[in-house]
Amino acid sequence: MRSVRIAHIASNTFREAVRDRVLYNLIAFAVLMSGAAILVGQISIGIERLVVINLGLTAVSLFGMVIAIFIGIGLVSKEIEKRTLYTVLSRPVQRWEFIVGKFFGLVGTLVVNTFFMAIGVFVALLWVSRRFQMADGWVLVALYFIVLQFLIITALALLFSSFSSPLLSAVFAFSLFVIGSFAEDLRGFAAMAQGAARWLATGTAYLVPNFSTLNVVSSVAHGQPVAAQLVFSNTLYALVYAGMAVSGAVLIFEHRNLK
Amino acid sequence: MAAIDILGLAKTYSVGFWRKKPKCALQPLHLSVEAGEIFGFLGPNGAGKTTTLKLLMGLVFPSAGSARILGMEINDPQMKARIGFLPEQPYFYDYLTATELLEYYAQLSGVAAKERSRKVSEVLARVGLPDVGGMQLRKFSKGMLQRVGIAQAILHDPQVLFFDEPMSGLDPIGRREVRDLMEQLKQQGKTVFFSTHILSDAESLCDRVAIIHLGELRGVGAVADLTSSVQGQVEVVWQGNLVPASLKAFATECHGTGDTTRAVVPEANQDAVIDALRRERLRIVSVIPVRTSLEEYFVLKLKPSEAAAGVRS
Ligand SMILES: Nc1ncnc2c1ncn2[C@@H]1O[C@H](COP(=O)(O)OP(=O)(O)O)[C@@H](O)[C@H]1O
Numbered sequence: 334m335r336s337v338r339i340a341h342i343a344s345n346t347f348r349e350a351v352r353d354r355v356l357y358n359l360i361a362f363a364v365l366m367s368g369a370a371i372l373v374g375q376i377s378i379g380i381e382r383l384v385v386i387n388l389g390l391t392a393v394s395l396f397g398m399v400i401a402i403f404i405g406i407g408l409v410s411k412e413i414e415k416r417t418l419y420t421v422l423s424r425p426v427q428r429w430e431f432i433v434g435k436f437f438g439l440v441g442t443l444v445v446n447t448f449f450m451a452i453g454v455f456v457a458l459l460w461v462s463r464r465f466q467m468a469d470g471w472v473l474v475a476l477y478f479i480v481l482q483f484l485i486i487t488a489l490a491l492l493f494s495s496f497s498s499p500l501l502s503a504v505f506a507f508s509l510f511v512i513g514s515f516a517e518d519l520r521g522f523a524a525m526a527q528g529a530a531r532w533l534a535t536g537t538a539y540l541v542p543n544f545s546t547l548n549v550v551s552s553v554a555h556g557q558p559v560a561a562q563l564v565f566s567n568t569l570y571a572l573v574y575a576g577m578a579v580s581g582a583v584l585i586f587e588h589r590n591l592k
Numbered sequence: 593m594a595a596i597d598i599l600g601l602a603k604t605y606s607v608g609f610w611r612k613k614p615k616c617a618l619q620p621l622h623l624s625v626e627a628g629e630i631f632g633f634l635g636p637n638g639a640g641k642t643t644t645l646k647l648l649m650g651l652v653f654p655s656a657g658s659a660r661i662l663g664m665e666i667n668d669p670q671m672k673a674r675i676g677f678l679p680e681q682p683y684f685y686d687y688l689t690a691t692e693l694l695e696y697y698a699q700l701s702g703v704a705a706k707e708r709s710r711k712v713s714e715v716l717a718r719v720g721l722p723d724v725g726g727m728q729l730r731k732f733s734k735g736m737l738q739r740v741g742i743a744q745a746i747l748h749d750p751q752v753l754f755f756d757e758p759m760s761g762l763d764p765i766g767r768r769e770v771r772d773l774m775e776q777l778k779q780q781g782k783t784v785f786f787s788t789h790i791l792s793d794a795e796s797l798c799d800r801v802a803i804i805h806l807g808e809l810r811g812v813g814a815v816a817d818l819t820s821s822v823q824g825q826v827e828v829v830w831q832g833n834l835v836p837a838s839l840k841a842f843a844t845e846c847h848g849t850g851d852t853t854r855a856v857v858p859e860a861n862q863d864a865v866i867d868a869l870r871r872e873r874l875r876i877v878s879v880i881p882v883r884t885s886l887e888e889y890f891v892l893k894l895k896p897s898e899a900a901a902g903v904r905s
């Protein structure tokens with residue numbers, strides 16, 4: 334019964350995103366990919382695959398991040414603001430079920446969106462190199478890691494919006510996306526630093542989401558394989574990180590007076 | 593067993609961004625509503641009616657006290673499946689059609705899948721919106737949204753209903769329909785708890801009322817009992833400028849306007865005044881209650897603290 338309610342909330346969240354024309358970003362993506370494919374195809378100096386995979390996957394990630402952040406921050410706060418929550422929470426729906434449902438609704442939207450973008454990337458790849466190679470399979474793994482990044486950033490947007498204004502939440506979430514992309518560098522820096530700076534850098538490096546290890550775009554673009562061990566550890570990391578952020582959002586929301 | 597038991601529920605908000613000041617919206621409230629009653633929760637704007645309903649719905653948390661609905665705690669999902677709630681000025685997911693919204697709410701309330709579409713179309717007809725199920729809610733007028741709000745509250749056939757200002761935003765016909773609906777619900781054995789600041793909405797409908805003002809309960813009881821100590825007033829208008837001598841004793845106000853004369857008299861003297869006018873063969877234009885007894889009671893009950901509040905601020 335509980336999981337059924339969460340599924341209903343999630344599917345309504347998906348429906349909202351579709352009706353709010355979120356999937357229209359796919360048109361922009363399609364234009365970008367076909368433009369890139371045609372252009373690169375004309376240069377034809379042997380780096381077509383490299384460019385298409387790099388550009389394609391980076392675009393998939395950025396488009397998705399923007400959607401995750403901008404919808405994520407409003408996911409719950411908009412429902413409080415507009416008071417649409419009143420008639421939901423006066424039903425046998427518990428607050429945590431609502432948060433979890435909303436979370437899965439947006440993650441589902443991002444998965445569907447990424448699925449269509451992935452088709453675009455593979456079509457572009459086929460266009461420039463005329464046939465698929467074995468190494469193209471790794472692109473799927475890179476896409477999977479991008480989805481794991483969405484999981485984390487959606488959870489963070491949800492967490493921030495449970496205690497701060499939408500604008501601040503967007504700033505926080507975006508900052509963490511940028512800092513998290515340099516998480517490995519931060520860890521490197523922490524190892525070299527001394528004293529207080531070391532503690533600060535180490536703390537930050539481990540607290541921010543580690544998007545560096547979730548980003549295998551350039552190695553995949555060079556046709557390098559991804560270790561099964563990395564797939565496993567990244568999956569675990571993303572699930573734990575997102576799980577904790579969603580739990581934090583639930584804890585805050587459970588005690589909140591609605592406007 | 594009481595359908596609703598409010599045990600000292602209280603709410604203090606802290607207001608202000610920097611230096612938070614406590615703002616008492618509801619003082620400890622004790623109230624019990626019997627099963628099968630239509631119970632009116634009356635008070636002027638800002639009295640604490642919405643706060644009470646939000647506390648009961650678990651939308652805000654009490655500073656003190658507790659409540660039980662159908663004998664269960666207010667956060668019990670089993671209880672929530674058996675109540676319906678119409679918020680004040682309800683607002684819904686405007687990207688959905690009325691039918692989609694109600695289907696979604698039916699799912700959340702645990703209505704069996706095979707009954708959903710029948711219940712949804714039944715309830716839409718019941719609130720007078722049989723033909724707009726397929727229209728997006730963003731195109732709905734305020735009155736139509738109010739009706740959708742009532743539909744979603746009664747959709748899953750709940751045992752206890754909470755309506756916050758159910759008549760607001762409705763035209764006179766709509767108000768009449770909501771009244772009828774509440775009476776039907778009572779006939780079906782449901783308990784209805786509704787708030788209003790419009791006394792005439794409550795007067796003949798409620799089995800009992802509670803009067804609340806500045807977050808404080810001022811009186812509970814049947815309307816007739818509460819108002820037995822006070823009287824309403826009626827306005828009598830007749831043609832001509834003649835004022836029968838016997839009438840001067842009753843009329844609190846009496847003045848001529850052009851070719852008619854207008855007098856305001858206590859409700860109890862209404863018949864005597866009419867008799868006096870007829871003896872003089874004066875043509876009566878109208879007899880209209882200007883202040884019902886409940887309104888009179890309200891004015892009396894609420895005056896002392898309003899004066900006190902005036903002194904304080
Ligand atoms: N979220 C809030 N924060 C601070 N004060 C509030 C809040 N909600 C209501 N109040 C105050 O509580 C009092 C009662 O409000 P309310 O319950 O909405 O009254 P009613 O519904 O009877 O008109 C009012 O003085 C109002 O200003």
Ligand SMILES: [Mg+2]
Nearest residue numbers: 641642643680
């Ligand atoms: Mg109110």
